[in-house]
Amino acid sequence: MADDFNHQLNHKLTLRVASISLIAILFAIIFRPLIVSLPSYFTWIAILDFLLVLSVYFIIRSNRLPQWEVAILLSSGIITITPLLLISGGVNSQFTHILPLYPIIAALLGGKWESLCVGIILVFGIIVFSFFGHQVADLTGDIYIEEKSYTRGFWLTITLITSTLFGRFFLKRYNKLTEQLKEENIHDPLTHLFNRRGFNFHFNRNLNQSLLTNSPLSLVLIDIDFFKKVNDKYGHDVGDVCLIEVADTLASNIRKSDILARFGGEEFILVLPETKLNEAANIAEKLRSVIFQRTYSDFNLPLTITLGVANYSEQNTSQLKIIKTADKALYRGKEKGRNRVELA
């Protein structure tokens, strides 16, 4: 899930940066003549740059080269800026102001290695340009003295190194934040079990695996009995503590490969991969028993659960069907007096 999510996010970001670059170049082509008068070949270079970024945009949009799209975008960024620097004073050019953004964008879209590569390429370019800066006229026709080009080159190098380091720092924070958001997105804040979203993803993945390998898979729906009475008598906060303790008890009595989630208010759902219906019934019975054997919250409240068990079979091949079958079994369990396991 994380990989898929990361790819989607990166793809969207890369496409966004490509489209922003396109708009920026288009603006430069249209409005630049109104602001400054430059040689006509500047427009031709800008048009070529626009066509290059346009093709990069469509390559990224097609999603045909997912592993290469960041590298393609970053290379096109360097390729588009180089002729502009060459005709506008090299290291003394106004365009050098954009350069410190490159390692940060590279860190955001790619990662620390991409940022480092871009940083090294740019620093190398700046060193080379520094030696020629005084020989090239800038956009206003100024020729720079050697010393000024070296000073500019020196400070640009420092800025680029700083922005590369900043990119790495920024990336760490960004990764931490996205990781946190992803975790929050798929977990229930009260019990810290998977929420429905997290459950759906993992259930689907396990179900597909079972369909492919024809291996067994069972599902248990778990509902706390008469939970409303706990809330009504002791308050919602005590109810919350009970929910947390029930969740912890369930979680500590299952295998690592099993998927336990909070399905709704006082309802939990458990997926048991590689488990036949009769084995799932035994596990459900064990869970019923451990929940029954202890007490909950500071009030030492006794709680029981009712469990409905179903499995993946020829009739039950979809996620929805298996859950519905388990739900019917659970309902039967409630009707028969609760604190019991019912099989589909």
Ligand SMILES: Nc1nc2c(ncn2[C@@H]2O[C@H](COP(=O)(O)OP(=O)(O)OP(=O)(O)O)[C@@H](O)[C@H]2O)c(=O)[nH]1
């Ligand atoms: N404290 C607390 N209570 C919750 C939460 N989510 C749902 N509930 C409560 O769970 C109770 C569920 O009540 P019912 O659906 O009537 O079920 P029950 O009382 O457990 O009865 P049976 O399921 O028929 O045995 C309601 O009182 C809800 O308010 C929660 O996050 N915290």
